Structures are given as C-alpha cells and as structure tokens.
Amino acid sequence: GAGVSQSPSNKVTEKGKDVELRCDPISGHTALYWYRQRLGQGLEFLIYFQGNSAPDKSGLPSDRFSAERTGESVSTLTIQRTQQEDSAVYLCASSPFLGLDSYEQYFGPGTRLTVT
Amino acid sequence: AQRVTQPEKLLSVFKGAPVELKCNYSYSGSPELFWYVQYSRQRLQLLLRHISRESIKGFTADLNKGETSFHLKKPFAQEEDSAMYYCALMIYNQGGKLIFGQGTELSVKP
Numbered sequence: 001g002a003g004v005s006q007s008p009s010n011k012v013t014e015k016g017k018d019v020e021l022r023c024d025p026i027s028g029h030t031a032l033y034w035y036r037q038r039l040g041q042g043l044e045f046l047i048y049f050q051g052n053s054a055p056d057k058s059g060l061p062s063d064r065f066s067a068e069r070t071g072e073s074v075s076t077l078t079i080q081r082t083q084q085e086d087s088a089v090y091l092c093a094s095s096p097f098l099g100l101d102s103y104e105q106y107f108g109p110g111t112r113l114t115v116t
Numbered sequence: 117a118q119r120v121t122q123p124e125k126l127l128s129v130f131k132g133a134p135v136e137l138k139c140n141y142s143y144s145g146s147p148e149l150f151w152y153v154q155y156s157r158q159r160l161q162l163l164l165r166h167i168s169r170e171s172i173k174g175f176t177a178d179l180n181k182g183e184t185s186f187h188l189k190k191p192f193a194q195e196e197d198s199a200m201y202y203c204a205l206m207i208y209n210q211g212g213k214l215i216f217g218q219g220t221e222l223s224v225k226p
Contacts, residue, residue, distance in 0.1 A: 003159070033213060042120075042202060042218035043160075048211045056211055091160065097212050103148070105214065107160040 004108035025094030122217035139203030
C-alpha cells in the first residue's frame with residue numbers, strides 16, 4: 001500500500017518568507033510525528049499528533065513553527081519568517097501506535113528546505 | 117535528561133569483517149530502544165527493536181542496562197550493509213516519540 005508521502009520534496013525560499021510543508025500519513029495511522037534533520041546531525045523531534053488529543057509541541061524550536069492536523073489525515077508544518085538555520089530535511093512519520101506492539105514509525109521521504 | 121549518543125560518525129570496514137555500531141543512552145525510565153537504517157536514496161526504516169530480540173539481516177543488538185548501551189553488531193559485514201544507522205530511544209509515555217542519536221555512517225568496502 002501507499003506509504004507516507006510528503007510535499008514538496010524540495011523547497012528553496014528566501015529568508016523571511018513563510019513556508020508550508022505537507023504530510024500524508026498512512027491511512028489508519030492515528031499517530032503522526034514531525035522531525036527535523038539538520039546537516040550532519042541526528043533527527044530532532046518537533047511535534048506529535050495522536051487522534052483527537054492535544055498535540056505534543058514540546059520539540060518546536062520557536063514560535064515561528066506551528067503544525068496542524070485534520071483528524072487522522074493530512075498534517076501541515078508551517079514555518080513563518082524563515083531563517084537560514086531552518087534549512088534542514090523535515091521528516092514526517094506515522095504509526096498505528098496502539099501500544100508497544102504497534103510501535104514502528106513509518107517515515108516519509110522528507111522535504112529538503114533551503115533558506116537563502 | 118533523555119539522550120542517545122552514537123560516538124562514531126563514520127565506521128569503515130572491509131567485507132566479511134565484524135562490525136559494531138555503538139549506542140549509549142540516558143533515560144530514567146525503562147528504555148525502549150530501536151535501530152533505524154537509511155540506505156542510499158531510500159527512506160528511514162526500522163531495522164530492529166531490542167524487545168523483539170530478533171536478528172534482522174544478520175544484525176543483532178543487546179540492551180545492556182548496566183552500561184546503558186544498545187550496540188548493533190554483525191559478525192560478517194556485507195557491502196549492501198553500507199548505510200546510515202540511527203539508534204533511537206522511544207519515550208512511550210510521551211506518545212512514542214523517538215529521541216535519535218546523530219547517526220553512524222557504515223561503509224563496507226569490497
């Protein structure tokens with residue numbers, strides 16, 4: 001079946017502009033995660049959605065970052081007034097997360113964001 | 117603090133040699149640890165999880181709570197094992213979010 005998809009695959013933007021990144025999770029997966037990977041670094045947790053619960057925003061690096069999810073479907077990550085340090089690959093993952101037996105996160109291909 | 121450390125950025129071995137990718141963690145709770153792998157031009161994917169105690173593609177990893185380690189091992193490396201490997205700690209009571217190490221690039225030479 002279809003995996004997690006993300007769009008766009010690449011985005012180049014000028015400093016100060018807003019960008020919106022999209023994630024389509026695997027159908028039926030209630031949990032959705034956003035991670036960021038800056039060059040030469042590991043993946044950094046940003047935000048997590050689970051069903052109708054309030055999202056865990058503890059990883060968002062600043063108030064310029066926000067994310068939404070419509071029900072158990074599409075999620076968008078918005079970065080306002082982009083800065084050069086926002087340049088990174090943004091990865092989305094989804095999981096059925098029914099408990100320890102359904103733990104695996106399935107990752108999308110990522111969006112490579114370059115802020116010039 | 118919750119932290120995962122992979123001390124080696126790059127590990128280069130010859131085909132047929134044993135390989136060990138190191139991972140240490142810091143976590144006050146009961147750890148759930150994973151190894152994820154990213155082959156060239158492919159997505160990040162799960163390789164193995166400590167609780168399943170299985171061997172995937174010849175790789176094994178043992179959780180050592182005393183040393184807070186979860187090293188990934190394979191007795192005979194193959195060229196197709198060349199990839200980026202990430203150790204990850206799952207925070208189960210925080211929605212299952214993953215704390216990743218910085219990754220180790222494994223290069224297996226012919």
